[in-house]
Amino acid sequence: MITDNLESDEEIQDDLRGNLDLQARLLYGLIHARWIVTARGLAKMLEKYKRADFGRCPRVLCQSQPLLPVGLTDVPYEKSVKLYCGRCEDIYSPKSSRHGSIDGAYFGTSFPHLLFLVYPNLIPPKSGPAEFGLNPRASDLEGGRRRRIRDEQEAQSEGVGEAGSTAAVALKADRYRPRIFGFQVNEVAKLQRWQEAVRDKQIARLEELEANGAM
Structure with a gap:
């Protein structure tokens, strides 16, 4: 089916056709993921x-x-x-x-x-x-x-x-981490550690302001 070499669709039983189409779509998608990094x-x-x-x-x-x-x-x-x-x-x-x-x-x-x-x-x-x-x-x-x-x-x-806490919302936010074949990109990793340190300071400042009733 992937190479379109079937002589006739009648060679595939009806009860297997749906499952075969699903598996072929999955295989094509995974091949696509490998091909775009060539x-x-x-x-x-x-x-x-x-x-x-x-x-x-x-x-x-x-x-x-x-x-x-x-x-x-x-x-x-x-x-x-x-x-x-x-x-x-x-x-x-x-x-x-x-x-x-x-x-x-x-x-x-x-x-x-x-x-x-x-x-x-x-x-x-x-x-x-x-x-x-x-x-x-x-x-x-x-x-x-x-x-x-x-x-x-x-x-x-x-x-x-x-109504809600600004600091609580910031803490719930997920951070996307770029990776190549499962390994985090080195330069990006160093930059993100610095960004997260700055973010933690900002969250602590927001919590202090909210505790003092300034927000």
Whole structure:
């Protein structure tokens, strides 16, 4: 079935057809995850990245940075695919429900970080203008601005009447950790340790302000 060498569909029994289709889809997805980390696969995905086929980061300070697909686990049927921003180093859920239903294992946990290792000139800066060749079109910027306004309005409407500790919310936030074949990226690991130390200080300051009734 994978190589399309079946002479006739009648060779497959009806009771096995559904299970066979499911297993073939799984095998194709896992092959795809291995192929995109090869030299040819990275080159093909690089073209899609430059065209921003996977979308752009919704954060204002990221200036519509193109996103890359990433899986949170290499084990199938556990997590759906997410979108990784190389500028803010955060992940987002796809806007399309059709794309959001794709298994994250079909892209794997290593792809975006391996792409930046192979093409280090594409590593986006943490501030300033976007890299040459990845600048968004005016229509993309306008569309992103409208989406941000809509998302902010929805968040405000959902948050009406809700009260909670800012520090408690910050403590519940999960931190995404870039990994290549299970190993955390060295430079990113050092940066994240520093960021987490700063975050802990900010949380302690928020807790102190809340205890004193300043918030």
